[in-house]
Amino acid sequence: MIANIIVDVPSRQTDRPFxxxxxxxxxxxIELGSRVGVPFGPRVLQGVVVGLAEESEYDHSxxxxxxxxxxxxxxxxxxxxELSKWLSEKYCCSRIAALQIMLPSALKGKEVKYIAxxxxxxxxxxxxxxxxxxxxQEDGAIxxxxxxxxxxxxxRSIKQAxxxxxxxxxxxxxxxxxxxxxxxxxxxxxxxxxxxQLAALKKQARKQYEVLSYLLEHPEPxxxxxxxxxxxxxxxxxxxxxxxxxxxxxxxxQKRDPYRHRQFEPSSPLPLTELQRHVYERxxxxxxxxxxxxxxxxxxxxxxxxEVYLQSIAQCLDSNRQAIVLVPEISLTPxxxxxxxxxxxxxxxxxxxxxxxxxxxxxxxxxxxxxARVVVGARxxxxxxxxxxxxxxxxxxxxxxxxxxxxxxxxxRDVAVRRAKQHGAVVLLGSATPSLETFVAASRIPKGAAEAxxxxxxxxxxxxxxxxxxxxxxxxxxxxxxRSMFSSALYEALKQRLERQEQTVLLLNRRGxxxxxxxxxxxxxASCPHCDISLTYHQKTRLLRCHYCGHAEQEPKQxxxxxxxxxxxxxxxxxxxxxxxxxxxxxxxxxxxxxxxTTEKNAHEKLLKTFSERKADVLLGTQMVAKGxxxxxxxxxxxxxxxxxxxxxxxxxAERTFQLLTQVAGRAGRHHLQGEVMIQTYNPEHYAVQAxxxxxxxxxxxxxxxxxxxxxxPPYCRLICITMSAERLDQLAEVSTRFVNELxxxxxxxGVLVPLQSRMARAMEILGPVASPLARIKDRxxxxxxxxxxxxxxASTLVERAMEPFVAGKxxxxxxxxxxxxxxxxx
Numbered sequence: 171m172i173a174n175i176i177v178d179v180p181s182r183q184t185d186r187p188f189x190x191x192x193x194x195x196x197x198x199x200i201e202l203g204s205r206v207g208v209p210f211g212p213r214v215l216q217g218v219v220v221g222l223a224e225e226s227e228y229d230h231s232x233x234x235x236x237x238x239x240x241x242x243x244x245x246x247x248x249x250x251x252e253l254s255k256w257l258s259e260k261y262c263c264s265r266i267a268a269l270q271i272m273l274p275s276a277l278k279g280k281e282v283k284y285i286a287x288x289x290x291x292x293x294x295x296x297x298x299x300x301x302x303x304x305x306x307q308e309d310g311a312i313x314x315x316x317x318x319x320x321x322x323x324x325x326r327s328i329k330q331a332x333x334x335x336x337x338x339x340x341x342x343x344x345x346x347x348x349x350x351x352x353x354x355x356x357x358x359x360x361x362x363x364x365x366x367q368l369a370a371l372k373k374q375a376r377k378q379y380e381v382l383s384y385l386l387e388h389p390e391p392x393x394x395x396x397x398x399x400x401x402x403x404x405x406x407x408x409x410x411x412x413x414x415x416x417x418x419x420x421x422x423x424q425k426r427d428p429y430r431h432r433q434f435e436p437s438s439p440l441p442l443t444e445l446q447r448h449v450y451e452r453x454x455x456x457x458x459x460x461x462x463x464x465x466x467x468x469x470x471x472x473x474x475x476x477e478v479y480l481q482s483i484a485q486c487l488d489s490n491r492q493a494i495v496l497v498p499e500i501s502l503t504p505x506x507x508x509x510x511x512x513x514x515x516x517x518x519x520x521x522x523x524x525x526x527x528x529x530x531x532x533x534x535x536x537x538x539x540x541x542a543r544v545v546v547g548a549r550x551x552x553x554x555x556x557x558x559x560x561x562x563x564x565x566x567x568x569x570x571x572x573x574x575x576x577x578x579x580x581x582x583r584d585v586a587v588r589r590a591k592q593h594g595a596v597v598l599l600g601s602a603t604p605s606l607e608t609f610v611a612a613s614r615i616p617k618g619a620a621e622a623x624x625x626x627x628x629x630x631x632x633x634x635x636x637x638x639x640x641x642x643x644x645x646x647x648x649x650x651x652x653r654s655m656f657s658s659a660l661y662e663a664l665k666q667r668l669e670r671q672e673q674t675v676l677l678l679n680r681r682g683x684x685x686x687x688x689x690x691x692x693x694x695x696a697s698c699p700h701c702d703i704s705l706t707y708h709q710k711t712r713l714l715r716c717h718y719c720g721h722a723e724q725e726p727k728q729x730x731x732x733x734x735x736x737x738x739x740x741x742x743x744x745x746x747x748x749x750x751x752x753x754x755x756x757x758x759x760x761x762x763x764x765x766x767x768t769t770e771k772n773a774h775e776k777l778l779k780t781f782s783e784r785k786a787d788v789l790l791g792t793q794m795v796a797k798g799x800x801x802x803x804x805x806x807x808x809x810x811x812x813x814x815x816x817x818x819x820x821x822x823x824a825e826r827t828f829q830l831l832t833q834v835a836g837r838a839g840r841h842h843l844q845g846e847v848m849i850q851t852y853n854p855e856h857y858a859v860q861a862x863x864x865x866x867x868x869x870x871x872x873x874x875x876x877x878x879x880x881x882x883x884p885p886y887c888r889l890i891c892i893t894m895s896a897e898r899l900d901q902l903a904e905v906s907t908r909f910v911n912e913l914x915x916x917x918x919x920x921g922v923l924v925p926l927q928s929r930m931a932r933a934m935e936i937l938g939p940v941a942s943p944l945a946r947i948k949d950r951x952x953x954x955x956x957x958x959x960x961x962x963x964x965a966s967t968l969v970e971r972a973m974e975p976f977v978a979g980k981x982x983x984x985x986x987x988x989x990x991x992x993x994x995x996x997x
Contacts, residue, residue: 171200171222172192173192173200173222173236174219174220174221174222175189176218176220176266177210177215177217178215178270180266181264182977182978182982185258185264186265189223189227190208190234190236191234192235192236196239199239200239201222203219203250203251204218204241205217205239205241205273206218206237207236207279207343208236209234209237214281214341215343218266220265240343241277245277245538246269247556247557249557250272252592253272253585253592254272256588257580257585261580261966261991262969262973262991263577263578271550271580274530274534276346276528276531278346279343281343283315284314284339284340284341284342285305285328285332286312287306287338288336288338296327296336301317301320301328304317304321314339346527347531349423350423350426351423352393352394352422352423353393353421354420354421354422355385355391355418356418356419357385357391358385358386359418361386361389364386365386368386375407375410377407378411381407382417384401394419426528426531428533429507429520434512434515435512436512436513436515437509437512437513439513440474442474442481445473449467449625449627450481456596457491457596458489461594461596462596463590464596465596465599466601466608466609466611466612466623466624466625467600468601468627469627470602470629471602471836472636473630473631475565475600475627476509478627482561483544484513484514487514492556493544494544494554494562495544495547495562495563496562496563496564496586497547497548497565498565498566498569499549502522504774504779505778505782505799507546510546517544518544519533519536519537519547520547521534522548526771534554537554538555549571549572552586553585559589560593560595560596561596562597564583564599564600566600566601567583567599567601568601568605573993573994583608603829603833606875609624609871634839634840634841637807637838637839637846637847638847640847641849641851641854641863642848642850643851644657644851644852645852654750654754655742656750657848660848663808663848664806667806671784672803672805672806673784673786673788673801673803673805673806675790676788676810677807677808677810678747678790680742686739687705687725688737690734690738691729694731696714696726698716700716700719700949701718701944701946701948702945703944705721705723706743707743708766709749712724718944718947718948744792745762748762758788759786759787760787761786761788762790763789763792765792768794782801784803789804793830795834796833796834796837802840802841802842803843804837804839805839805845806845806847806848807838808850809831809848809849810850811850812850812859813851813853815830816859824856824857824877825874827856828859828862828870828874831849831859832865834847847863849863857874858870861873882927886960887959888960888965889956889957889993890989890990890991891956892909892988892989893988894906894909894952894954894985894986894988898984901981903953905976905981905985909955909973909976913936913957916968920968922963926959926960930961931961932960933961934957934958934963934965935959937956937957938953939954940954941953944997950986954996957969966989969989973987
C-alpha cells in the first residue's frame with residue numbers, strides 16, 4: 171500500500187505529493203485525508219494523505235515508511251481533499267497552504283524532538299551525569315527541549331553522548347492543542363460498604379473521613395481540583411481513598427463550549443409574509459432538486475431575511491442534510507448566535523476568531539463527529555467537515571471580510587459555490603446591498619432555466635416604514651460658523667433622543683483619536699519609519715500607531731523637524747467623538763466599539779448586552795456597528811463623516827460607501843418606533859450618498875455600472891493583482907520588469923493579449939509594473955502588476971507559468987511574490 175502525501179513544507183520545490191510506504195499495522199487505519207507523521211530529510215513532519223495506490227513509479231526499496239498516524243479518523247473528508255487541489259490551482263498557492271486552512275489551528279502539528287537511551291556500552295562513561303539519571307527515571311525518553319532546560323551546563327556532554335551513539339534522537343509530531351481532560355472523583359460504587367468504613371476513618375484518617383462523608387452526602391461526580399478547594403484538603407487525601415477502592419478517580423473529557431454559561435430559550439418559527447413564503451418555496455424547490463444552484467436573496471434591511479434562513483435550514487435538516495451559515499466576523503454578534511441556538515439548540519456549532527484554540531477545536535470535533543448539523547461562523551466555517559451539505563447561506567454577501575488577506579487569498583463565496591456543486595447543495599447569498607458582480611450574475615437567466623436566480627424582498631416585515639434619511643452638507647455648517655464634528659441638526663436630534671430616553675447609533679469608520687499629527691510651522695507629518703503611511707494618534711495610551719506594521723511611538727511635544735511647539739492633531743477618530751459627546755452632553759452614557767475596545771475575549775458580547783439593556787444612550791463605533799444589530803429603541807443613526815470611504819483610491823469606493831450607509835441606516839426604526847438617519851458629508855451631491863438616502867439600490871447600480879463599463883472593471887472583467895516586494899528598490903524594479911515581460915510573452919503566445927475594449931470574447935490586459943499605492947510596508951518596497959481579463963482564460967495558470975523561474979531560483983528569497991485573484995482592495 172502506497173500513500174501519496176503532501177508534506178508540511180510550504181515551498182514551491184516541495185509542492186507535490188510524495189510517495190510513502192504504509193506499514194502493515196497502519197493499513198487498516200490510513201485513508202484519504204488522514205494526518206500522518208512522516209520522515210522528511212532529517213525531520214519528522216506532518217503530512218496529509220491525498221491519494222492511495224498499490225504501486226509507485228519510484229523504487230519501492232527507497233520509499234520511506236509512514237512513521238505515525240496522528241488521528242484515528244481522517245480530519246479531512248475526500249471532498250475537502252479535492253477542494254484543496256482546486257484552491258491551490260485557482261488562488262496560486264501551495265497545496266499544503268490550501269489543506270492547512272481546512273484544519274483547526276489545534277491540529278497544526280509541529281515536530282518535537284525526543285532523546286532516548288540506546289543501551290550502548292558507553293553508558294558507564296557518563297555514570298555520574300545528572301542527565302543520565304533523569305533519562306532513566308523517565309523510562310529512557312524525554313523531550314530534548316526539556317532536557318536542555320534542566321541541564322544547561324551539560325549541553326556539551328549530551329551532544330558528545332549523541333555522537334557516540336549512547337543517546338538517540340527521534341522526532342514525533344505533536345498537535346498544538348489536544349482534548350481537554352479533567353480529573354473527576356466518582357462517588358463510592360457501594361455507598362453502604364463505604365459508610366461502614368466511616369467510623370474507622372474518623373479515628374485513623376480524619377481528612378479522608380471528611381472527603382468520604384461529603385461524597386456520600388453529594389453522590390455526583392466532582393472535579394478533583396474543585397473537591398480539594400471546597401474541603402481545603404489535598405489531592406493525596408483523595409488518592410488515598412481511591413487506593414482503598416472507596417472512590418474512583420478518572421480522567422473525563424471536558425467540552426470547551428463557549429456558550430456553556432448561556433441559556434437559550436427555544437423559539438418557534440414565525441408566520442411568513444407572502445414575499446417571504448415565495449422566496450422560501452423557491453429555495454426548498456432547488457434543495458429538493460439537488461441542483462447545486464446559487465441564488466441571490468436581495469432584501470431590504472428589516473425584510474425578514476433571517477427568518478427565511480431559519481425555516482430553509484429546518485427544511486434542510488428534515489431532509490437529513492447539513493447547513494453552513496456564513497456571516498461577516500463583525501456581524502457574528504450574540505444576537506445572531508441566539509437566533510440559531512434558540513431554534514436548533516445543540517445541533518448548532520459556532521466558529522469565529524474570538525474563540526480560543528481549544529474552543530474552536532471542540533466545536534470542530536462536534537461537526538466532524540456528527541453532533542452538530544448546522545455551522546454558524548465567519549469565513550473559514552466554509553470548510554466545515556460535513557459529508558452531506560444541503561444549504562450554504564452567506565449573509566451580507568457583499569462584505570469584503572469574506573476575502574482572506576493572507577495566502578491562500580480565497581473568497582468564501584467562490585469556495586461555497588464549488589462545495590455546493592460537490593454536494594448538490596443550494597448557495598443562498600443574502601444582502602440588502604449585493605455586490606455588483608453578484609447582482610449582475612443573478613439577474614441573468616441560466617441556460618435551460620425558466621427564471622433568474624434572483625429572489626427579491628423589497629419591503630420590511632409588517633409594513634414598517636424605512637427610516638427618514640437627511641443629508642447634511644458640512645460645507646454649509648462651516649460657513650455658518652459651526653466647526654464642531656456634529657452638525658446643528660445631528661446635535662438637536664441627539665438631544666431629543668436623550669430627552670425621550672431613546673437610543674442612538676453613531677458611525678465613524680475610523681478608530682483612534684486623530685488620523686494624523688502635523689506641524690503647523692513646517693508641515694511635518696508623523697509617519698511610520700517602516701511603511702509609507704501616516705501614524706494615527708490614540709489618546710488613551712498617548713501613542714502614535716501604524717495600523718499596518720504595529721510600530722508605536724510616544725506623542726511628540728514639539729516638532730522633530732523644526733522643534734516648533736505648534737504640533738497639532740488633525741482628523742477625527744472614534745475616541746475624539748466620544749470625548750466631544752461627553753463635553754456637549756454631560757452625563758451621556760456612550761459605548762465605543764472599535765478594534766481597540768473589543769480586543770478582550772467576549773468584549774463584543776458584554777458591550778452589546780449593556781446597550782440592549784438600555785444602560786447606554788449611544789453606541790459609537792466603526793463599521794462593526796453597521797450590521798447585524800437589532801435594537802428596538804434605536805431611533806437615530808448618525809454618520810459622522812460619510813466621505814471617509816468615498817475618497818479612497820479604489821474603484822469600489824462608491825459601492826462600499828453606498829453599502830455602508832444603507833446598512834447602518836437599516837439599524838434605525840426596526841420595531842414600533844419610527845427611525846431617522848443623519849448623514850454628514852462634504853460631498854452631498856455624490857450619487858452613492860443620494861441613492862443611499864433614498865434606499866434606491868437600482869438607481870445606484872445603474873450609474874455605477876455605466877462607470878465600470880467605461881473603465882472596464884468588474885463585473886465586465888476579472889482581476890488578478892500580483893504584488894512583488896523586496897528590501898532593495900533596484901532589485902525589485904529589475905525583477906518585476908522581467909516578470910511582466912515574461913507574462914506578456916506567454917499571453918501573446920496563447921493569443922489572449924488583446925485590449926478589453928476590443929470585441930474579442932477572450933481578452934487580457936497587463937498593467938504595470940508600478941509602485942503599489944502603499945509603496946513600502948515593514949521596510950519592504952512594493953511593486954504591483956494588475957491583470958484584467960474576460961472569457962474562458964485560465965489566468966491563474968498563466969501567472970504560475972510566468973512566476974516559475976522567479977520563485978524557484980536565487981531571487982526567490984530576495985523578491986517575494988504575492989498573488990491575489992479577484993482582489994477586493996488593491997493596496
